[in-house]
Amino acid sequence: MDVASGHEPSLWKLSVAAWASMALAALLLASVFHAGLAVMVQWWFSPAHAEYSYGPLIPLIALFLVWQRSDRLARLPFDGSWMGVAVVLLGALVYGAGQLSALYILVQYAFLVVLAGVTLAFMGPRAFRVIGIPVLILGLMIPLPNFLYNNLSEQLELLSSRLGVDFIRAFGDSVYLAGNVIDLGSLKLQVVDACSGLRYLFPLMTLGFVAAYLFQAPLWKRALVFVSTVPMTVLMNSFRIGLVGVTVDWWGRAMAEGFLHLFEGWVIFMICTALLVGEMWVMARVGRDRRHLAEVFGLEWPRGARARGARVRRLPTSYLVAVGLLALVALATTALPKRAEVTPKRQDFATFPMHLPGWQGHGGQMADIYIKQLKFTDYLLADYVGTARKVVNFYVAYYASQRKGASAHSPRTCIPGGGWEITSLTQRAVRGVRVNGHPLRVNRLVIAKGNVKELVYYWFQERGRIITNEYLAKWYLLWDALRQNRTDGALVRLTTELSPGESPSRADRILSSFARAAVPRLTSYVPN
Numbered sequence: 001m002d003v004a005s006g007h008e009p010s011l012w013k014l015s016v017a018a019w020a021s022m023a024l025a026a027l028l029l030a031s032v033f034h035a036g037l038a039v040m041v042q043w044w045f046s047p048a049h050a051e052y053s054y055g056p057l058i059p060l061i062a063l064f065l066v067w068q069r070s071d072r073l074a075r076l077p078f079d080g081s082w083m084g085v086a087v088v089l090l091g092a093l094v095y096g097a098g099q100l101s102a103l104y105i106l107v108q109y110a111f112l113v114v115l116a117g118v119t120l121a122f123m124g125p126r127a128f129r130v131i132g133i134p135v136l137i138l139g140l141m142i143p144l145p146n147f148l149y150n151n152l153s154e155q156l157e158l159l160s161s162r163l164g165v166d167f168i169r170a171f172g173d174s175v176y177l178a179g180n181v182i183d184l185g186s187l188k189l190q191v192v193d194a195c196s197g198l199r200y201l202f203p204l205m206t207l208g209f210v211a212a213y214l215f216q217a218p219l220w221k222r223a224l225v226f227v228s229t230v231p232m233t234v235l236m237n238s239f240r241i242g243l244v245g246v247t248v249d250w251w252g253r254a255m256a257e258g259f260l261h262l263f264e265g266w267v268i269f270m271i272c273t274a275l276l277v278g279e280m281w282v283m284a285r286v287g288r289d290r291r292h293l294a295e296v297f298g299l300e301w302p303r304g305a306r307a308r309g310a311r312v313r314r315l316p317t318s319y320l321v322a323v324g325l326l327a328l329v330a331l332a333t334t335a336l337p338k339r340a341e342v343t344p345k346r347q348d349f350a351t352f353p354m355h356l357p358g359w360q361g362h363g364g365q366m367a368d369i370y371i372k373q374l375k376f377t378d379y380l381l382a383d384y385v386g387t388a389r390k391v392v393n394f395y396v397a398y399y400a401s402q403r404k405g406a407s408a409h410s411p412r413t414c415i416p417g418g419g420w421e422i423t424s425l426t427q428r429a430v431r432g433v434r435v436n437g438h439p440l441r442v443n444r445l446v447i448a449k450g451n452v453k454e455l456v457y458y459w460f461q462e463r464g465r466i467i468t469n470e471y472l473a474k475w476y477l478l479w480d481a482l483r484q485n486r487t488d489g490a491l492v493r494l495t496t497e498l499s500p501g502e503s504p505s506r507a508d509r510i511l512s513s514f515a516r517a518a519v520p521r522l523t524s525y526v527p528n
Contacts, residue, residue: 011075011310011311012077012078012312012313013310013311013312013313015312017315021323024323025118025323025326028323028327028329028330029111029115029326031330031333032095032114032326032329032333033095033107033110035104035107036098036104036105036106036107036108036110037108037111039104039108040104040141040142041055043055043143051199051201051202052143052202054203054206055141057206058138058140058206059138059141061134061137062134062135062138065133065134065137065213066134068301069130069131069302070302071302072130073123073127076126076127077124077127077313078122078123078124078127078313079123079124079126079316080123080318080319081120081121081128083121083125084116084118084119084318084319084322085117085121085321085322085325087113087116087120087121088114088117088118088322088326090113091110091111091112091114091115091116092110092114092325094113095110095114095329097478097482098110100481100485101478101481103477104403105142105145106478109142112135112138112139115135115138117322118319118323118326119131119135121316121318121322122315122322124316133213137206137209137213140206145474147407147470147474149198150407150409150413151413153198154409154414154416155413156237159234159238160234160237160238160241162238163234163238163239164182164238164240164242164244164245165242166238167239167241167242167243167245168245168246170242173246182241182245200237200268200272201229201233201234203269204232204233204272204276205230205233207229207273208228208229208276211225211226211276212225212226214299215296216296216297217284217296218287224279224283225280229276232275233272236268236272236275237268240268277293280293280296280297281293284296284297340485341401341403341486341487342486343488344486344488346398346527347524348378349378349380349396349525352380352382352521352525353521356514356518358386358513359385359386359392359514359517360385361383361394362382362383362384362385363380363381364381365381366381375399376397376399376408378400378525379395381393384514386510386513386514388510390510391496391497392494392496392510392511393493394494394514394518395491395492395493395494396491396492396522396526398489398525398526399487399489399490400488401487401488402477402487402489403481407477408489408491410491411445411456411458411491411493412425412443412445415445415456420447420448420454421447421448422445422446423447424445424446425443426443426444427441427443427444428441428442428444428508430511430512430515430516431512432512433512433515433516433519435522435523435528436465438465438466440459440466440515441459441466441468442457442459442468442494443456443458443459443468445457445458446498451500453498454496454497454498455495455496455504455507455511456494457493458493459491459492460490460491460492461489461492461526462477462480462490463484463486463488463489463527463528464528473489492519494511494514496510
């Protein structure tokens with residue numbers, strides 16, 4: 001009610017010009033961001049990225065939540081906001097960086113920033129707050145950066161494997177765990193990306209976020225609903241892995257393959273959903289304001305209202321400026337020439353010499369399952385034997401382009417997946433080895449599995465740089481994409497076994513000796 005007049009407040013409606021301007025803004029957004037959005041949609045429907053298959057539902061959910069509050073918006077004036085213009089400018093800068101570097105994830109996030117800016121410039125802060133969360137939900141449709149996804153997946157694989165093995169042992173079955181490999185004696189089960197739980201975690205977190213938004217309860221209860229989806233997914237996925245292990249041990253390999261494996265996944269997700277609803281039911285009855293779940297779950301419909309007359313909304317100047325900026329970005333996008341990524345010439349690792357001064361090598365091959373997972377362009381895997389009869393395993397994974405997400409998996413997260421424990425992690429300068437004029441500095445790891453110990457050196461060799469920090473490597477990836485239009489690079493790893501009682505310092509001398517023989521030759525295969 002309008003307190004001053006004693007009447008219901010007036011409704012607002014959009015004019016034909018407003019609808020036309022909104023249609024123009026939508027066309028401009030599609031024109032500017034279509035390349036990045038197309039890649040995102042491809043991931044949604046790609047079997048290789050099944051964890052993002054829920055993506056098409058996110059825009060529909062956001063639209064529904066906006067429509068759900070359309071009656072509130074109809075009663076609010078749209079005052080516009082110059083802050084929205086500033087947000088559009090910020091999004092345009094992010095988009096420019098994404099275009100120059102051709103990193104699609106920057107283009108995708110720039111789309112959300114510009115969309116939010118145009119909306120804020122039209123509605124103003126008061127009305128924008130009504131739909132701010134539905135706009136924020138759109139961020140859940142964008143795939144994670146690949147290096148974050150890899151780290152998260154590998155950590156979840158290890159955690160789910162450990163908890164799954166605990167479940168198997170609770171049934172009295174004998175089982176051995178080595179990293180993410182569950183050894184049942186008659187069969188080994190490997191917990192790979194598809195079993196890490198991300199296929200449940202991402203959609204369940206989305207469901208939890210929407211449920212928390214609709215849950216009319218104190219903030220701490222809503223936050224708990226969302227946060228609880230993480231341990232809920234991990235525990236239920238571990239239960240699923242354990243269940244597969246128990247049934248395989250009892251009834252054979254077929255229980256871990258085919259339709260039953262997929263069916264178990266769907267059942268687990270539905271159980272997680274039921275647990276989420278049950279959690280909200282319990283919390284609705286906790287505290288002073290105890291109510292039924294139906295009363296506090298805000299799945300409401302917009303209510304019609306009778307008013308004295310609908311007033312036509314004017315188009316705020318800030319909104320017209322924001323749309324004008326978007327038009328300028330669209331013109332600049334079509335006018336500027338496309339930058340073709342620079343892919344420097346290099347030799348294939350098939351030609352890398354197996355004979356080095358003081359070392360004789362024997363090439364190896366990697367299993368197809370790992371090749372598909374690592375997604376490198378070319379690789380070298382070989383064992384070299386030195387004059388002291390010590391063996392050094394030499395592994396290089398080269399990526400001609402890292403723009404679409406394919407990038408090296410960090411040994412720091414991969415090594416535990418093989419059942420190894422990292423007992424020491426330091427950095428070390430290798431004397432007598434320089435790359436592009438800079439001394440070679442490596443990550444030095446001592447790892448152990450049972451009584452076996454190994455010394456590992458690894459580094460990222462990218463566009464003439466030697467980088468030991470995974471996150472710094474991502475920064476230089478963006479910087480070099482902008483400056484040089486290059487995203488090529490490689491992970492280099494040297495490994496040697498420590499004999500019983502052998503000092504790590506002797507193994508350091510062996511790896512350093514091999515590095516002096518092999519690393520200078522890498523420039524033909526990993527360009528500076």
